Amino acid sequence: MKLGILGYGVVGSGLINMIDKDSKDRGIEIKGILVKDKRKHIDKKHYEKITEDIEDIFSEDIDTLVELIGDEENAYKYIKRALENGINVVTANKAVIADYGDELINIAREKGVSLRFEASVAGGVPVIKVLSEAMSGNQIKSINAILNGTTNFILSKMHDEKLEYKDALKKAQEVGFAEADPSADVFGYDAARKLAILSNIAFEKRVNWKDLYICGIDKVSALDIDSASELGCRIKLICHSEVENGKVSGYVRPAAVETGNPLSGIVNENNLVEICGDSVGKIALVGKGAGSFATGSAVYSDVTDIIENPGSNLSEISDEITNVYKNPEKKEDFIVRYPVESYEVVENILSDNNLIFRKILSKDGDISVFIEKVTEKKLDEIDEYLKNTGFQKSSIRIIKID
Amino acid sequence: MKLGILGYGVVGSGLINMIDKDSKDRGIEIKGILVKDKRKHIDKKHYEKITEDIEDIFSEDIDTLVELIGDEENAYKYIKRALENGINVVTANKAVIADYGDELINIAREKGVSLRFEASVAGGVPVIKVLSEAMSGNQIKSINAILNGTTNFILSKMHDEKLEYKDALKKAQEVGFAEADPSADVFGYDAARKLAILSNIAFEKRVNWKDLYICGIDKVSALDIDSASELGCRIKLICHSEVENGKVSGYVRPAAVETGNPLSGIVNENNLVEICGDSVGKIALVGKGAGSFATGSAVYSDVTDIIENPGSNLSEISDEITNVYKNPEKKEDFIVRYPVESYEVVENILSDNNLIFRKILSKDGDISVFIEKVTEKKLDEIDEYLKNTGFQKSSIRIIKID
Numbered sequence: 001m002k003l004g005i006l007g008y009g010v011v012g013s014g015l016i017n018m019i020d021k022d023s024k025d026r027g028i029e030i031k032g033i034l035v036k037d038k039r040k041h042i043d044k045k046h047y048e049k050i051t052e053d054i055e056d057i058f059s060e061d062i063d064t065l066v067e068l069i070g071d072e073e074n075a076y077k078y079i080k081r082a083l084e085n086g087i088n089v090v091t092a093n094k095a096v097i098a099d100y101g102d103e104l105i106n107i108a109r110e111k112g113v114s115l116r117f118e119a120s121v122a123g124g125v126p127v128i129k130v131l132s133e134a135m136s137g138n139q140i141k142s143i144n145a146i147l148n149g150t151t152n153f154i155l156s157k158m159h160d161e162k163l164e165y166k167d168a169l170k171k172a173q174e175v176g177f178a179e180a181d182p183s184a185d186v187f188g189y190d191a192a193r194k195l196a197i198l199s200n201i202a203f204e205k206r207v208n209w210k211d212l213y214i215c216g217i218d219k220v221s222a223l224d225i226d227s228a229s230e231l232g233c234r235i236k237l238i239c240h241s242e243v244e245n246g247k248v249s250g251y252v253r254p255a256a257v258e259t260g261n262p263l264s265g266i267v268n269e270n271n272l273v274e275i276c277g278d279s280v281g282k283i284a285l286v287g288k289g290a291g292s293f294a295t296g297s298a299v300y301s302d303v304t305d306i307i308e309n310p311g312s313n314l315s316e317i318s319d320e321i322t323n324v325y326k327n328p329e330k331k332e333d334f335i336v337r338y339p340v341e342s343y344e345v346v347e348n349i350l351s352d353n354n355l356i357f358r359k360i361l362s363k364d365g366d367i368s369v370f371i372e373k374v375t376e377k378k379l380d381e382i383d384e385y386l387k388n389t390g391f392q393k394s395s396i397r398i399i400k401i402d
Numbered sequence: 403m404k405l406g407i408l409g410y411g412v413v414g415s416g417l418i419n420m421i422d423k424d425s426k427d428r429g430i431e432i433k434g435i436l437v438k439d440k441r442k443h444i445d446k447k448h449y450e451k452i453t454e455d456i457e458d459i460f461s462e463d464i465d466t467l468v469e470l471i472g473d474e475e476n477a478y479k480y481i482k483r484a485l486e487n488g489i490n491v492v493t494a495n496k497a498v499i500a501d502y503g504d505e506l507i508n509i510a511r512e513k514g515v516s517l518r519f520e521a522s523v524a525g526g527v528p529v530i531k532v533l534s535e536a537m538s539g540n541q542i543k544s545i546n547a548i549l550n551g552t553t554n555f556i557l558s559k560m561h562d563e564k565l566e567y568k569d570a571l572k573k574a575q576e577v578g579f580a581e582a583d584p585s586a587d588v589f590g591y592d593a594a595r596k597l598a599i600l601s602n603i604a605f606e607k608r609v610n611w612k613d614l615y616i617c618g619i620d621k622v623s624a625l626d627i628d629s630a631s632e633l634g635c636r637i638k639l640i641c642h643s644e645v646e647n648g649k650v651s652g653y654v655r656p657a658a659v660e661t662g663n664p665l666s667g668i669v670n671e672n673n674l675v676e677i678c679g680d681s682v683g684k685i686a687l688v689g690k691g692a693g694s695f696a697t698g699s700a701v702y703s704d705v706t707d708i709i710e711n712p713g714s715n716l717s718e719i720s721d722e723i724t725n726v727y728k729n730p731e732k733k734e735d736f737i738v739r740y741p742v743e744s745y746e747v748v749e750n751i752l753s754d755n756n757l758i759f760r761k762i763l764s765k766d767g768d769i770s771v772f773i774e775k776v777t778e779k780k781l782d783e784i785d786e787y788l789k790n791t792g793f794q795k796s797s798i799r800i801i802k803i804d
Contacts, residue, residue, distance in 0.1 A: 018539040018681055024717075118536070124682040126536030133710075134520070134528030137420040137702035262664065262688075279420055280526040280689065280699035286664075287685040297682035300539035308535075309711045315426070 001027060001307050004057040004087075006034045006078060007068035008041055008050065011092055011119070014296025015066065016045065026307060031060040034069070054078060058085070064306060066299060067091040076100055083107040083115060088310075090302040092119035092295055098193035098209050101200065102319035112311050116302035121194040122147055122271040124294030125287040126301065131201050131275060132314050138277030140202035142242035143250075147194040149269035149290045150185035151217045151237040153177040155254075156267055158225045159234055165220055177268070187216035188237060188252040195239040199250055201316045202275065203243045211324035212241070213251035219396045220254050227335050227360040227368035228256040228398065234264045235398060247325040256335055256400045262286070263401075269294075328377035333370070333400040335360065336379065340367045342391035349382050366395065403429060403709050406459040406489075408436040408480060409470035410443055410452065413494055413521070416698025417468065418447065428709060433462040436471070456480060460487070466708060468701060469493040478502055485509040485517060490712075492704040494521035494697055500595035500611050503602065504721035514713050518704035523596040524549055524673040526696030527689040528703065533603050533677060534716050540679030542604035544644035545652075549596040551671035551692045552587035553619045553639040555579040557656075558669055560627045561636055567622055579670070589618035590639060590654040597641040597654055603716060604677065605645045607724035614643070614726055615653035621798045622656050629737050629762040629770035630658040630800065636666045637800060649727040658737055658802045664688070665803075671696075730779035735772070735802040737762065738781065742769045744793035751784050768797065 003019075005012055012033070019028050033050045034057050035041055041050055051057065057065070058081070065082040067075050072095040079089050079096060084107060091097065096104070097117045108115040118128045122145075131140065146152055150172060157168040169186065172178035184190045189209075196209035217237055228235045233256035241250030257264040262284060266272045271289030276282045288294035305312070338346050340362055346369065350357045356372040371379075376397070383393035405421075407414055414435070421430050435452045436459050437443055443452050453459065459467070460483070467484040469477050474497040481491050481498060486509060493499065498506070499519045510517040520530045524547075533542065548554055552574060559570040571588065574580035586592045591611070598611035619639055630637045635658035643652030659666040664686060668674045673691030678684045690696035707714070740748050742764055748771065752759045758774040773781075778799070785795035 014681065022539065125685060126532055129531065129536050130528055133707065134531050134703050135699065136706040137424065137699055260667075262667070265662075265664070277699065279416065279695040279702075281693075281696055283527060283687070283689040285685070285687055288683045291683075293681040294683055297537065297539055297679065300681075301536050304538040305535065308714060312710060 001064055001303065002029050002031045002060070002062045003064050003066055003303070004032045004060060004062040005030060005066045005068065006057065007070070008033050008035050008044065009068065010292045011295045011299065012068045014292035015299045017293070018296055018300045020045065026304060028303060031062050032057045062087060064088040064090060064303060066303070067093055068299070072096055072099070079104060080107065083111055083113060086111050086113055088114045088306050090116045090299055090306070092117070092299055094120040094190070094193045094197060098196050101197065101317055102206050105313055105317045106319065108313050114306045114311055114313055116305060118302050119295045119298035121197050122273055123289040123291065124297050125271050125273060125285050125289060126298065127198065127273045127285055128201060130283060130285060131198065132316055135275065135277045135280060135283070138279045141276045141278060143195070143198055143202055143240065143273065143275055144263065145195065145198070145239040145271065145273040146236055146263055146266045147239050147271055147273070147289065148185055148191040148237055149271070150178045150182060151191070152266060153268050154186070155217060155220070155235050155237065158220070158222065159229070162222065164222050165218060186218050188214045191237060191239050192252045195241055195250060195252060198273070199241040199248060200318070201314060203248050203322070204316045204318050205248060205320055205322035206318055207241070207248060207250070207322055207324060213253065213326060215253040217254050221337070221366070223361060223363045223366055223368055224335065224337060224396060224398055230360050231256060231335070231370060231400065233258050233400065236263055236266070238263065238401065248322050249325045249327060254398050256398050258402050261402060328380070329375050331373040331375055333372050334374060334379065335368055335370055335398040335400060337366050337368045337395040339392045340365050342386050343367050345386065345389065345391065346382060349385065353378065403466055403705065404431050404433045404462070404464045405466050405468055405705070406434045406462060406464040407432060407468045407470065408459070409472070410435050410437050410446065411470065412694045413697045413701065414470045416694035417470070417701045419695070420698055420702045422447065428706060430705060433464050434459045464489060466490040466492060466705060468705070469495055470701070474498055474501070481506055482509065485513055485515060488513050488515055490516045490708050492518045492701055492708070494519070494701055496522040496592070496595045496599060500598045503599065503719055504608050507715055507719045508721065510715050516708045516713055516715055518707060520704050521697045521700035523599050524675055525691040525693065526699050527673050527675060527687050527691060528700065529600065529675045529687055530603060532685060532687060533600065534718055537677065537679045537682060537685070540681045543678045543680060545597070545600055545604055545642065545675065545677055546665065547597065547600070547641040547673065547675040548638055548665055548668045549641050549673055549691065550587055550593040550639055551673070552580045552584060553593070554668060555670050556588070557619060557622070557637050557639065560622070560624065561631070564624065566624050567620060588620050590616045593639060593641050594654045597643055597652060600675070601643040601650060601652060602720070603718045605650050605724070606718045606720050607650060607722055608720055609643070609650060609652070609724055609726060615655065615728060617655040619656050623739070623768070625763060625765045625768055625770055626737065626739060626798060626800055632762050633658060633737070633772060633802065635660050635802065638665055638668070640665065640803065650724050651727045651729060656800050658800050660804050663804060730782070731777050733775040733777055735774050736776060736781065737770055737772055737800040737802060739768050739770045739797045741794045742767050744788050745769050747788065747791065747793065748784060751787065755780065
């Protein structure tokens, strides 16, 4: 197996290390490595194979292109070119797969080569393999997951060190858990892309990640954290999708998770994915969702899978786009944060609607209220009423899950 | 894919149900089903394909034999015959794989057919696939697992309902969680066979299950349960194996697991397997280790794997038998139960050896003692001394894990 590798950063280094120490002699050979600036890699192994020119990679006689450059536009271009030229592709690029997975896998099928992307979701956790192979005879009913390490780290810091969001984000940036521009992580876009990929495979319908209900963690305050703790919960950025009567729904949002639920115990870069199949029941997978060796390990297993089963592809990836269904009538439990001065009004509406609720805590002019079995539609109505009567509407709705 | 199925019990029914509802039209066709007594299956689907004669199965033109009869001797015979005749085999039989896996997979390789056995360990949890495929580039360092539902159910009952072992066993038998003869489960043999299979694959060396350190749960008392609770632990039958400097060691034994450890929260028929790889780190898998549909799902995925990748086999199964290493000098924390009257003697020896220890609880003439960082060799010496001075030795040693 002759590899062209695009990118020699964190994941690339992990992969190359694994190839070099391969004890099984699988015959994996590195033919070229594309980087942006060759000088930065002068002390690295395989320096003689490093190039800044993509044409050097394609002019080598490679069987498989490993794409680890991150940048969506170029990655898409190179992946497509490789597949069209009958070259297998392994990628860790969630953006490319979320946006173009269906198109690219069709090209791979036509050309009789493989496109694999285990590392694009949950790093070292082999969730795509489990979904598509081990659960092959199951109708998948739902997915619950923590898929983003940055937000998980920030929320843990807020809980454990009583920090406000901004300070926790700063800490995350200092230790390398968050990027200088953390938008894709903290707004939930990264997690939503990953959830869309998993939902695609699980439900065999193309889910556009932008159609999911997405709420990031940037509005979570210390008051919300304390309120969740009062209820025996920890706030996590939860990814959930499900199918019911053929309709797919899903969200990425801060949720208060009871401490008995394994999702509440996931720390730092660890990911958890729980998949519910109609035959096997729930299967949960836990492991590192990021990191050089963890993600490198997932890329490596894709490479060895292609060696073992040349030309195989996921049959579940479909180009039938599905409408992501939103049900504003679904009743859930919520922690909602209102301005203190509006609370009397809120209380009246909740009472008039026979809803069960109670104040949890108040701080800095805000009050958090736990409301049982309420619809988002009703919460929207309350917000609308507050706005029309001169109050500020709620700052955040945190769903509570057992 | 033309199947001959041996056995139409719990797992067979789950599998056949999945085949019948297969939405993907994978072309799986049932050619014959072997049972012991045809009259018992008169109201079942595919009755016309049921036979009591194995020759009816082999005389059909089958590609794959699915072996689900349990009985080790016949299962081995039929599996071997199938493989020798160029027929793929899928089995859920841990006894056959633990005892003859190496021989059988060699025959499969020679004949260019597949032998698959995902369902033999941890039921619906795809641990063999994850070990052999998803962690392909990793050196596996250790395995920690709960692999037996019967003992897990009994120990949970003992904790939650304060039952003695005998009463908890009776309850387990009443609700179908334990067999009339529960020996293989409660003595730890079932778990040891499964651990041996996993260790085989993980360490690529044949581990004889009888060479593992095995201690069942039949000697665990209510006092032990209470003592573990006092330390913030729950007693679980833990399977552990590891490799260090090329030496494999492993045990199946009751262990006091701290409640923060996910192993402590596994209930009933659920299994947990945590595998540590040198690159990916720890991957944990949780799901149902038994049951009609869960185990049927694992068998089904093996069948679809053979359709996708005909002739493929695990490369990790080796016939190089390894010595399972025991290190009596390794220091661990233990809860040890002594007769109350011997405690003064025990106390003196522990003090003389500068060991840190403390009494936990006493009941019915027994006392439980928590001893830190002590070797099994030292505990053996104390037992020997007790015996020589007219006392009874300790009743049980429960290892404590964080």
